[in-house]
Amino acid sequence: MNRRESLRALGITSLSAAVLVEACKSKAESKETTTTGALTGGPDRLPNEIERENALEKEKFFTKAEMATITVLADIIIPKDEKSGSASDAGVPEFIEFIVKDMPEHQVPMRGGLRWTDVTCLNRYGKAFVDCSKQQQLQLIDEIAYPTLAKPEMQQGVAFFNRMRSLTASGFFSSKMGMEDVGYMGNRPNRWEGVPEDDIKKYGLEDAKFG
Amino acid sequence: MGDFQIKKSGKVYDAIVVGSGAGGGMAAYVLSHAGFKVLMLEAGPFFDPAKHSAQLKFNYESPRRGASTKTRNFGDFDAAFGGWELDGEPYTKKDDTEFKWFRSRMLGGRTNHWGRISLRFGPKDFQPDDGISERWPITYDEVKPYYDKVDRMIGIYGTKEGLENDPDGIFLTPPKPRLPELFIMKGAAKAGVKVIPGRGSVLTEKLPGNNDRGQCFFCGQCGRSCKVYGDFSASSCLVIPALKTGNLELISNAMVREVLTDKNGLATGVSYVSKEDMSEYQVLGKRVILGASACESTRIMLNSKSAAHPGGIGNSSGVLGRYLQDSTGASQGGFLPQLMDRKRYNEDGVGSVHILAPWVLDNKKLDFPRGYHIEFGGGMGMPGYGFGGGVPTMNGQVPGRDGKMKPAGGYGASLKDDYRRFYGTTFGMAGRGVGMARYDNYCEIDPNVVDKYGIPVLRFHYKWTSDEINQAKHMQETFDRIIHEMGAIRTGKQHGPEDMWGLEAPGRIIHEVGTARMGSDPKKSVLNKWCQAHDCKNVFVVDGANQVQQSDKNATWTILALSMRTAEYILEESKKQNI
Numbered sequence: 001m002n003r004r005e006s007l008r009a010l011g012i013t014s015l016s017a018a019v020l021v022e023a024c025k026s027k028a029e030s031k032e033t034t035t036t037g038a039l040t041g042g043p044d045r046l047p048n049e050i051e052r053e054n055a056l057e058k059e060k061f062f063t064k065a066e067m068a069t070i071t072v073l074a075d076i077i078i079p080k081d082e083k084s085g086s087a088s089d090a091g092v093p094e095f096i097e098f099i100v101k102d103m104p105e106h107q108v109p110m111r112g113g114l115r116w117t118d119v120t121c122l123n124r125y126g127k128a129f130v131d132c133s134k135q136q137q138l139q140l141i142d143e144i145a146y147p148t149l150a151k152p153e154m155q156q157g158v159a160f161f162n163r164m165r166s167l168t169a170s171g172f173f174s175s176k177m178g179m180e181d182v183g184y185m186g187n188r189p190n191r192w193e194g195v196p197e198d199d200i201k202k203y204g205l206e207d208a209k210f211g
Numbered sequence: 212m213g214d215f216q217i218k219k220s221g222k223v224y225d226a227i228v229v230g231s232g233a234g235g236g237m238a239a240y241v242l243s244h245a246g247f248k249v250l251m252l253e254a255g256p257f258f259d260p261a262k263h264s265a266q267l268k269f270n271y272e273s274p275r276r277g278a279s280t281k282t283r284n285f286g287d288f289d290a291a292f293g294g295w296e297l298d299g300e301p302y303t304k305k306d307d308t309e310f311k312w313f314r315s316r317m318l319g320g321r322t323n324h325w326g327r328i329s330l331r332f333g334p335k336d337f338q339p340d341d342g343i344s345e346r347w348p349i350t351y352d353e354v355k356p357y358y359d360k361v362d363r364m365i366g367i368y369g370t371k372e373g374l375e376n377d378p379d380g381i382f383l384t385p386p387k388p389r390l391p392e393l394f395i396m397k398g399a400a401k402a403g404v405k406v407i408p409g410r411g412s413v414l415t416e417k418l419p420g421n422n423d424r425g426q427c428f429f430c431g432q433c434g435r436s437c438k439v440y441g442d443f444s445a446s447s448c449l450v451i452p453a454l455k456t457g458n459l460e461l462i463s464n465a466m467v468r469e470v471l472t473d474k475n476g477l478a479t480g481v482s483y484v485s486k487e488d489m490s491e492y493q494v495l496g497k498r499v500i501l502g503a504s505a506c507e508s509t510r511i512m513l514n515s516k517s518a519a520h521p522g523g524i525g526n527s528s529g530v531l532g533r534y535l536q537d538s539t540g541a542s543q544g545g546f547l548p549q550l551m552d553r554k555r556y557n558e559d560g561v562g563s564v565h566i567l568a569p570w571v572l573d574n575k576k577l578d579f580p581r582g583y584h585i586e587f588g589g590g591m592g593m594p595g596y597g598f599g600g601g602v603p604t605m606n607g608q609v610p611g612r613d614g615k616m617k618p619a620g621g622y623g624a625s626l627k628d629d630y631r632r633f634y635g636t637t638f639g640m641a642g643r644g645v646g647m648a649r650y651d652n653y654c655e656i657d658p659n660v661v662d663k664y665g666i667p668v669l670r671f672h673y674k675w676t677s678d679e680i681n682q683a684k685h686m687q688e689t690f691d692r693i694i695h696e697m698g699a700i701r702t703g704k705q706h707g708p709e710d711m712w713g714l715e716a717p718g719r720i721i722h723e724v725g726t727a728r729m730g731s732d733p734k735k736s737v738l739n740k741w742c743q744a745h746d747c748k749n750v751f752v753v754d755g756a757n758q759v760q761q762s763d764k765n766a767t768w769t770i771l772a773l774s775m776r777t778a779e780y781i782l783e784e785s786k787k788q789n790i
Contacts (some may be wrong), residue, residue, distance in 0.1 A: 044265040044435075046256075046292055049282055053274070077622045098274050099596075146620040148607065165622065166600055169630060173594040174276035179269070182634050183555035187269055187593055189428035192560045194387030199554060208393040210370075210566075211405035 056101045062111075068130050069114050070096055070164075076141060077168040084181040087172050095171035106163070113160025120157065217482070217491040224250040224460075226781070227481055227496035229467050229511065232320030233767050234753035234774045235502025236445030236453075241778035243458035250494055251450065252465040252483055254503070255292055255316030258323060260436035260447050264290060267430060267438075270595035278596035284313070286595075290323035290436035290444075291315045299663035303670040310535075310654075310671035311718035312506060318463065319446025320504065321721065322767065323436040327443060327563035328586065329367050329412040330764035331358050331772075333376030339760065343580045345648060347759045348731045348740040351378065357772035365443050365771070366418040368561075369410035377569045377764075383416050385409055386429070386561045391589030391638040394547055396566060398697030404568050404585070404689060411563030412443035412768075423452065431592070433562025442562065465492070466664055469515040470499050470750060476519025478750045481511075484664045498749045498781060498790060502774065505756035506535070506654050509726040510669050512737075512752075513656050525737045525744040525752070531727055532655050534648040535673060536761045538722040539583060540715040541683040541706070542641040543690035545699040546601070548609045550636040558590040558635070570644075570763050579681035583644025583763045585689070591635035599630045601637070601702050608700055637702065640693065642686035646717070647678050648725055648760045673717040683714035722766050724755035742777040749790050753777050 045053075062070065074087035074096070087093075100106040117140070121129045125136050132140075144150060144157035145165075172178040200206060225247040228239045235251065243249045260266075265288035270277040273287040280287065284294040293315035302312050315321040334351040355378070362381040369382040385408035388396060399406045413433065414426050424447070425439025433442045440447040453459045464486035471480045471493060480495035501508035509532050513523040525531050570582035606629045607619025621629070657670035687706050694701050706713035730736025733745035742757045744750040753774035755766045784790045 043263045044288070044290075046282065048298075049280075052282075056274075078627050079623055081624050081627060095274075095276065099276075099278070102275050102280070103278070141622060145622045146618040147603075148620070149618050162603070162620075165603060165620075165626075166597075169599040169602070170276060170596050173598040173630060174270045174596060176269070176271050178598075179271070179594055182594060182631055184591060184593055185555055185557040186559035186591070187267060187430060187432075188557070189430070190557050190559075192386055192429040192557070195390045195393060196554070196556060199390060200393070203390070203393075203549060205390075205393045205397065208388075208396045209400065210396065210407050211400055 056098065059101050060097075061101050061107065062097055065128075065130075066111070066114050067093055067097065069117065069128075072130050072137070073117075073164055074168045074171075076137065077165050078172045084177050087168050090172050090175040090177040092168055092171035092175075095175075096167050099167060099171075106167070109160065109163055113156075113163065116156055116160060215491075217493055219493045220495070222495065224248050224494070224496040225785075226250075226498045226500055227252065227494060228500045228502060229481060230254075230320065230501065230503035230507070230754065231318050231450050231461075232315075232445050232502060232504065232754065233322050233770045234755070235500065236319065236322070236449030237771050237774035238500045238502060238751075238753045238778045239459055240449040240453045241775055242781065243453040243456045245782050247458060247782075249453075249459045250496060251459060251461045252467055252481065252494075253318050253461065253463050254466045254486075255318065255464065257461070257463045258290075258292070258318040258436075258446050259451060260290070260323065260440065260444055261438050264436040264438050266432050266435045270593055276596040277593075285324060285434060288432070288435045290434065291321065292317040300668070301660060301662060302668050303657045303660055305670050305672040308672050308674050309716045309718075310673045311716055312669075312671070312723070313718070313721045314504065314507070317446075318450055318461070319436075319444045322443065322445040324434045325767065326586075326765070327411040327413055327433050328567070328765050329410055329443070329768045330584070331378045331380060332762045332764055332769050333378055335376045336760075336762035336764070339581075341574060341580055343647075344760045348729055354769070354772050354776065357776045358768065360775060361768065361771045363419075365412055365448055366414045366421070366424075367410060367412045367768075368415045370408045372407050372569075374569060374571065380410070382410075383414065383418070385411075386415055386565050388565050389558050389560055389590035390550065390553065391547060391636070392566050392587055394549075394697045394699070395587050395589070395638060395640070395693065398693045398695075398699070399568060401696035402689070402692040404693055405571050406566050406568050406587075409564035409567050411561060413561045413563050414441045415561065424448070427561055429557075429559055429561060431559035431562045466666070467503065467511055468664070468666055469511060470501075470524050472515070472517050472519060472524065472747070474519070476517065476747060478524070478747055484666075498751065498785075500751045500753055500777075500781075501756075502753040504754050505723050505726050506669055508752050508754055508756050509654060510656070510666075512727065512750075514667055520746065524747050524750055525727060527746040528734050528736060530650075530735060531737050533650050533653045534725040534728050534759075535652045535654055535671070535723060536646040536648050536725045536758075537673075537717045538720040538761065538763070538765075539644040539646055539675075539679045539682055540641060540720040541686045541713040542639060543687065543694065543701060543703045543713070544637060544639040545694045545697075545701045545703070546605055546633065546636040547638070547697065547699045548636070549698060551609070551632045553635050555591065555635075559592070560590065564588065577681075577685065579678050579685065580647065581645035581682075581763065583642045583682060583686060585686070586641045586643065587638065588640075589638030599633070602626075602629050602633050605633055605700070605702065638699070640690050642683070642690075643720060643722075643765070644679070644682050644686070644763045645761060647676070648728075649676075652717070654726060671718075675711065675714060675717065680711050680714055683712035687712045722755075722761065724758040724761050724766050727752045727756035728759045729757050730759065741780045742773060743780075751777050751781065
């Protein structure tokens with residue numbers, strides 16, 4: 001079955017099918033990437049948006065050293081496992097570089113948080129975070145990764161790690177790799193026929209009725 | 212400034228329509244199909260969902276992964292060209308009150324991105340008998356034939372429920388509930404909250420008699436506008452078809468300044484500034500139909516001052532701009548531990564609601580008038596910016612895979628696993644209720660401020676009262692009861708009097724109506740029951756400004772029905788040569 005026929009088989013009318021074949025074609029031709037890439041503009045963008053996007057792409061916010069720390073932290077938060085790659089495999093550091101330019105409210109907390117991390121390591125271990133041993137790095141992370149257990153003097157670290165963890169999860173699971181990992185199966189033409197029977201049984205929802 | 216001049220065209224149109232959303236679009240559709248020569252002015256660019264929608268893009272095709280921006284307040288792929296703030300087009304607020312004004316500058320206006328939840332007002336919404344709400348000059352029975360025609364023409368899904376104040380329409384099949392929504396239905400039943408299938412303007416099946424629109428293919432992205440015209444946007448369903456009649460001319464990027472009048476005070480046309488060449492234009496028409504959105508139409512009328520209309524056109528009563536209303540809104544969310552590690556399938560569904568709770572309670576037992584409906588949602592949506600934000604909190608509230616509790620937060624392989632485990636377990640519920648029409652909630656012309664085109668801007672004055680705050684409290688209590696009965700865990704914060712029970716700021720729900728209300732008494736209203744200005748018989752207002760007292764139902768379906776009714780009235784009256 002070609003794409004048009006398979007859309008028809010799904011009960012999608014010929015008008016819808018014609019438009020969707022076009023839509024899917026243009027996507028197949030576009031660069032498949034798991035990292036960030038500026039939108040090159042297009043029919044759904046306004047000129048001022050394209051202008052801003054291009055300007056953001058030219059800007060650079062994080063230093064090389066900061067990017068290195070972000071990469072190590074991101075991979076501690078989301079490491080490679082049997083199912084998928086690590087945060088940096090999915091382009092998370094590049095995403096974080098973009099998003100702090102796009103949302104300037106992240107800039108001071110991120111820059112300051114990275115610095116807090118380095119200074120804390122320097123005081124404890126005499127080295128910047130990236131130069132510490134894995135064991136030393138995790139020792140610090142353990143003290144800031146659990147908000148309810150963290151000591152009061154570590155609260156600034158907790159706040160930074162919360163932000164870093166959120167941005168890492170955003171960047172990873174919204175990537176192609178992350179969507180496959182989590183099993184998102186939508187964003188494609190289909191017919192929604194309701195929850196599968198086996199799930200209805202599994203959760204005992206046979207009696208879920210409208211009032 | 213030597214060459215600064217106003218460009219005038221000698222052509223006289225049968226009607227000039229200002230604005231291309233639900234109201235303006237419907238009026239232009241009816242009139243142009245009846246053979247009227249119509250000119251439409253739209254303040255933004257041309258927009259055709261078939262060409263300009265971002266539908267079916269994955270969030271990784273957005274560098275910000277679908278997050279919102281200053282120019283895309285509802286996400287990077289949302290259809291709206293506009294937002295809460297527009298460069299060079301300010302609005303102001305008075306006496307420390309709050310009002311948020313969302314404007315879409317584009318063909319089809321805000322209908323390109325709206326929720327498509329399409330509810331008729333009921334008999335008691337037009338003729339309330341609570342002794343508090345004001346009555347409309349029309350009844351449900353007078354509007355019903357137009358609702359019916361809108362249903363047939365545009366298409367809406369739903370089910371016949373026989374509810375007294377939520378009248379049934381002519382429905383297509385509604386989408387089935389998603390998994391978390393089945394839990395909501397069970398929990399709501401136990402909590403004594405009535406839940407019915409959603410009602411939305413999405414073509415879940417072929418619209419009988421229409422070969423120009425495709426059917427919904429269940430991507431859940433109505434907010435991006437639909438490439439196959441499978442949902443209602445004024446662009447795809449009204450203006451673009453009207454252009455095909457050859458009777459409608461459209462000028463985009465035309466920002467209307469005022470309605471022009473002759474010495475007798477009758478409208479002769481409008482003046483506008485073109486955003487493309489920044490030139491001033493005047494166009495002539497036998498009738499002027501305003502559908503620029505409630506507040507924008509009001510602004511145009513207030514700015515249309517002349518000897519015959521010293522307070523602005525339509526303002527001989529002094530109530531133009533008064534009785535501004537937005538819906539109340541409050542929300543809550545949670546997750547279902549039962550659904551952890553759930554099976555994966557495509558659960559996108561439609562981009563409108565699958566299930567909703569209509570208002571069926573008796574106010575005699577309550578401390579607020581009128582009521583609200585609840586919109587529900589949940590399921591395995593497309594991951595984007597903010598994905599899994601609650602996981603580092605939720606993972607401290609339920610046992611891990613090993614059956615043991617662990618502290619919230621974490622990192623590494625176990626956290627990565629938690630993001631997977633919690634995916635698709637969350638749900639949300641949002642109440643949308645009646646904001647009472649009050650003289651003291653209004654917009655007016657700010658005497659000191661103009662926009663970048665030199666047009667005086669609106670200044671807002673809006674305050675909630677205990678009527679709306681008590682309603683929000685009732686919403687939160689209802690949400691909590693449902694969440695408890697679902698066996699779910701709340702994720703949102705506990706609301707209380709300190710934050711008005713989570714009641715959103717006025718304007719936030721983007722249902723603003725009422726500023727040029729209709730009524731029988733010209734001293735107390737702006738329009739008659741045909742939405743015709745009492746003091747200028749060839750000016751009509753077809754957007755939400757004409758509404759007297761909103762209901763809990765979204766305004767759009769009523770805007771469409773009333774605009775169609777007004778357009779047919781214009782056709783009849785022009786046959787009789789009355790206007």
